[in-house]
Amino acid sequence: MNRIVGYRKMIGLTQKEMAKRLNISEGTYRNKEKGKVSFKDGEMKILFDLVNKELPGVTINDIFFTNEPT
Numbered sequence: 056m057n058r059i060v061g062y063r064k065m066i067g068l069t070q071k072e073m074a075k076r077l078n079i080s081e082g083t084y085r086n087k088e089k090g091k092v093s094f095k096d097g098e099m100k101i102l103f104d105l106v107n108k109e110l111p112g113v114t115i116n117d118i119f120f121t122n123e124p125t
Contacts (some may be wrong), residue, residue, distance in 0.1 A: 066109040
C-alpha cells in the first residue's frame, strides 16, 4: 500500500470521498493513487490540509515525496 492510500485511510475517507474533495472523478483519483497520473499542486495542498487536520505534524513531503523503502 502506498503512502497516499495509507494516509487517506487513516483519515477515514474513501476514494470517492477524496475525489469529491479534490473536485475530480473517482477514476481520476484512483489513477493518481496508483501513480498513473500525477497530483496537481492544488490537489496536493487540499489532500495535505485534510491529512494534517487529523494528523498534525505530517508534512507534505511525508505524503508525496519521501522515498518508500525498497
